[in-house]
Amino acid sequence: MxxxxxxxxxxxxxxxxxxxxxxxxxxxxxxxxxxxxxxxxxxxxxxxxxxxxxxxxxxxxxxxxxxxxxxxxxxxxxxxxxxxxxxxxxxxxxxxxxxxxxxxxxxxxxxxxxxxxxxxxxxxxxxxxxxxxxxxxDMGSLALCYRRDLFAAAGLPTDRDAVAKLMPDWDSYAATAEAFTRKTPGVKFADSAGTVYTAMLNQSPENYFAAADDSFIADRNPSVRTAFYLSGGIAAKGQTAAATTFTQDWNVAIKQGSFATVACPAWMLSQIKEAGGDANKGKWDVTTVPGSSGNQGxxxxxxxxxxxxxxxxxxxxxxxxxxxxxxxxxxxxxxLPSEPSVYADPQVVAHTDPYFGDAPIGRIFAASADKLRPNYRGLRDADVRPEFGRALGRIEDKTETVDQAWAEAVQQARALLK
CATH class of the missing domain: 3.40.190.10 (Periplasmic binding protein-like II)
Structure with missing residues (x-):
């Protein structure tokens, strides 16, 4: 979960x-x-x-x-x-x-x-x-949680359907991050490069290992490289808050309104509510995630x-x-249920959340679940995956460039597998 x-x-x-x-x-x-x-x-x-x-x-x-x-x-x-x-x-x-x-x-x-x-x-x-x-x-089909007030301050649309049209894919998400940062330099666009990276990666049928034979393919899988370079590029430009999900820094960043977007599976909404408290009720909203649906959790x-x-x-x-x-x-x-009869249940589909501006979360997550396709997780996925997360952290703290972080992540992953 x-x-x-x-x-x-x-x-x-x-x-x-x-x-x-x-x-x-x-x-x-x-x-x-x-x-x-x-x-x-x-x-x-x-x-x-x-x-x-x-x-x-x-x-x-x-x-x-x-x-x-x-x-x-x-x-x-x-x-x-x-x-x-x-x-x-x-x-x-x-x-x-x-x-x-x-x-x-x-x-x-x-x-x-x-x-x-x-x-x-x-x-x-x-x-x-x-x-x-x-x-x-449960399952973790994705949506995008965003701050309506911060989007308004940046001159961006705030209506959830308009936000979805603004960012149908991750390239447009990165472009929106640029526009947002120009207007609101004191606020970051995303919580962390790792969250963006994970969301993108989970939309790919294969990640670090090949479904056919479980061989390591991260260095030649274009989905991994594309996700790393886009999320790392956002981080290198200072557009992430470097707040890793489920840390105290992330909770503080939510409470203080330090970032405007986070790719969110359904289970994350309760984390945002708890961290944000009553003071942030109504400031957040939910829309569809860029790209196709992916599973996170x-x-x-x-x-x-x-x-x-x-x-x-x-x-x-x-x-x-x-x-x-x-x-x-x-x-x-x-x-979010992993059973179609449940997430298609009229009461589930009609469910809204007042904390997120009465967003129709039942409908949004049910639609995301219907589009969801599995992605292959290799036998050593849990060993390799953290290396790429740490590499993105090094980009965020400015100790490595995107190229350097990518090369080191691949090298460390290969060393682990030996």
Missing amino acids: RTIVRRTAVVVAALLPLAACGPSDAGDKTKLTIATFGEFGYAPLIAEYEKLHPDITVQNRVADFDTHHKGLATQLATGHGAADVVAIEEQYIPRYRKAKDKFVDLAAYGARDLEKQWAPWKWAQGTDGSFVLGLGT GSFLTVPKQSEHPKEAYELARWLTAPEQQKKLFLSDGI
């Missing part, structure tokens, strides 16, 4: 319970644990599930993104400590499909009967064709073999990812 930016592992043993956290029977109740990164909005759903299943109690273990995924790697390697239901973010799914011997095949409990529930590309991410690793939670609920109650764990995962629950999560928390 909310693809919170994140890093790697060793101290997990001190941070997470090492005693097998598979469920134990507490009196007459079966105890299940579910481990997520960040808040998935599950607290009220878990309370509801416990009422529907009085013989079951559910504990939700929440950690930050890096601790969670590093902890899972340690737990699987040592054979203990994993929760009964574990959320895995999409960038790690290819790696864990290769480690399927550590997980329960959910097909054994009837998961294949649910296949039509999800968008085909989402279902495909969670299976290798026969083995079903996980059930899909989304997770799967899996059941490690360590679970003492795999059937009950599967039933919990199935219930949490059912259409009824995905709809509740969107209406309450803006977490």
